[in-house]
Amino acid sequence: MAEEDFSTFNMELLALVAPVLQKQLRGEMLSGEEWLLLEEWKNRSAANAALAERLENPAAVQDMLKTWHDIEKNRELNKQRGISKIKALAFDTINTNPAMRPLPRRLLRYAAAIIFLLGTGAFWWTFHKNNNQELGGNKPPGTAIIGPGHNGAILTLADGSKVVLDSMGNGVVATQYGAKVSLYNGQLAYDPVNSSATGSLIYNTVTTPKGREFRLQLPDGSKVWLNAASTVRYPTTFTDKERRVELEGEAYFEVAKNASRPFIVKLNDATAVEVLGTSFNINAYKNETAIKTTLLEGAVRLQAYQQVQTLTPGQQASISLARQQMKVISNVDIDHVMAWKNGLFDFNDASLEEVMRQLERWYDIEVIYEKGIPAIRFGGEINKKNSLQDVLQILESSNVHYRLEEGRKLVVVP
Amino acid sequence: MPADAPYQEEELLTRIVEGDATIYPYLFDTYYNSLVYFSLSIIKDQQQAEDIAVDSLVKLWQVPTRFETTGKLRGYLFTLARNASLNYLKHLRVRERSEQVLAHPEALIDARLEALVVEADLLRLVYQEIAQLPDAYRQVVELLYVEGLSAAEAADRLGISMDNLRQRKGRAIKELKSGLLKKGLNDIFFSLIFF
Numbered sequence: 001m002a003e004e005d006f007s008t009f010n011m012e013l014l015a016l017v018a019p020v021l022q023k024q025l026r027g028e029m030l031s032g033e034e035w036l037l038l039e040e041w042k043n044r045s046a047a048n049a050a051l052a053e054r055l056e057n058p059a060a061v062q063d064m065l066k067t068w069h070d071i072e073k074n075r076e077l078n079k080q081r082g083i084s085k086i087k088a089l090a091f092d093t094i095n096t097n098p099a100m101r102p103l104p105r106r107l108l109r110y111a112a113a114i115i116f117l118l119g120t121g122a123f124w125w126t127f128h129k130n131n132n133q134e135l136g137g138n139k140p141p142g143t144a145i146i147g148p149g150h151n152g153a154i155l156t157l158a159d160g161s162k163v164v165l166d167s168m169g170n171g172v173v174a175t176q177y178g179a180k181v182s183l184y185n186g187q188l189a190y191d192p193v194n195s196s197a198t199g200s201l202i203y204n205t206v207t208t209p210k211g212r213e214f215r216l217q218l219p220d221g222s223k224v225w226l227n228a229a230s231t232v233r234y235p236t237t238f239t240d241k242e243r244r245v246e247l248e249g250e251a252y253f254e255v256a257k258n259a260s261r262p263f264i265v266k267l268n269d270a271t272a273v274e275v276l277g278t279s280f281n282i283n284a285y286k287n288e289t290a291i292k293t294t295l296l297e298g299a300v301r302l303q304a305y306q307q308v309q310t311l312t313p314g315q316q317a318s319i320s321l322a323r324q325q326m327k328v329i330s331n332v333d334i335d336h337v338m339a340w341k342n343g344l345f346d347f348n349d350a351s352l353e354e355v356m357r358q359l360e361r362w363y364d365i366e367v368i369y370e371k372g373i374p375a376i377r378f379g380g381e382i383n384k385k386n387s388l389q390d391v392l393q394i395l396e397s398s399n400v401h402y403r404l405e406e407g408r409k410l411v412v413v414p
Numbered sequence: 415m416p417a418d419a420p421y422q423e424e425e426l427l428t429r430i431v432e433g434d435a436t437i438y439p440y441l442f443d444t445y446y447n448s449l450v451y452f453s454l455s456i457i458k459d460q461q462q463a464e465d466i467a468v469d470s471l472v473k474l475w476q477v478p479t480r481f482e483t484t485g486k487l488r489g490y491l492f493t494l495a496r497n498a499s500l501n502y503l504k505h506l507r508v509r510e511r512s513e514q515v516l517a518h519p520e521a522l523i524d525a526r527l528e529a530l531v532v533e534a535d536l537l538r539l540v541y542q543e544i545a546q547l548p549d550a551y552r553q554v555v556e557l558l559y560v561e562g563l564s565a566a567e568a569a570d571r572l573g574i575s576m577d578n579l580r581q582r583k584g585r586a587i588k589e590l591k592s593g594l595l596k597k598g599l600n601d602i603f604f605s606l607i608f609f
Binding site for chain 2 (some may be wrong): 010011012014015017018019021022025026027041044045046047048050051055056058059061062064065066067068069070071072074075078079081082083085086087089343383394
């Protein structure tokens, strides 16, 4: 056997790193020395830097812990195997070559495995059962996993040119008549320009396709969270008198306070929301039956079909397009309304159609009802980070039957 | 070395060179998980990685060796696991399973292996944080977060109501110190579907 190289790892140095990383995970203050140690360690190799980065991602850490947990599960079993090996060595001091005794080792392993299985028979059985269920589900072979949506949008500039905001790194993406448009950590922002526009306004548009959501900051500092399949249109510089934007789809606004320049969201020719420094959510998808404006903070005034209505926090105005009328509901479930922004589907009291419309937007799929729309109502929340298949598996327990077809088609069957 | 080590460094190293089997449980508990984790990351085969970890530890009794420090002992064990893992890869040509490793055999990645040693160390500490929770909360964290069961499955396994589970989850989050664990646990939502 070749001589082992024992100097591969400098353990004395490496052993210092993990406790400092843990301290950092716990949010404790690092001493200057500890901070330096971490920086040096990170700069030592790309692998170290990559590890430091992964530690900021809860999902990655969860995977790592799962691996560790699986190792821990077999620990006792392997501890016994090791003891037996060492005992065997003591009885046979002449033959120290482990390759000479493969048989006892295998036997021991099987024996241990059988004991292990007896002890956990029930668990094994249920595990097995679930597995079969999964395999026997109605997923046709070959349908690829459809992952969740993520950050991204298309910016349309005044001259009609388009910038994809998916793939670009941080930095300035465009200059619009003096206003710098930059992307930072997936968020679009306009450099505050002091002079307000006097002549004709220059408009930009941000559109999220299905399967994308996006966050941007308007020229006045107001923030907009755009849900999937939505569009917001706004001038690169607001006028002195008012701040006017247009919305299609769903967005949550946190409007910068400025009493002298009202903020107005135009939803369609007959509907506008006037705002005075506040946060609110508007759901104005064309394929939903009503436009819903929900106020979280401040005050808004709605104008729709010659009606005017003022909302107080916790109220929701629902504008029915078919009936051309507006209705106000008090004590709305804010968590339910804001679920999309908080990474959730909230299916409480939702119809199958409503659920499917949300899935269509987030997973960029097309839903087809083979024989009418089953009358199912749902409850509960689902994490939007799940793959489509995971979500469908959950819905299956509420008697939703379906099959996935090529071209991102979800066929709902009775 | 954990602070609560039952052996003084010198005593431990002396017993190793003497081939004393009574220190085996301690050595195993201290190094086994890290060695498996380390090997598993290279070869992507848990059963094989377990064999490699056990064999690396048993080697201490096959070839009694004098180490100057426990750091050197640890380096020796990880080096054994590293060499055995790389040999296994070469031997079985599990190329597609470990392209990254085989793509650059020279630089081999000792840098990557070094990062893995730190990763394993850290996981031991983070896992300890979970293990030290009171049982009722620890189980909730293990089932929901580490094993990734659904809330319904976890409640069923523990024989408690969903409300009870929700409460325990909330308390577990309060007890945990690492922001990342808190967040990871907090991001698990209850999917209660009815009609």
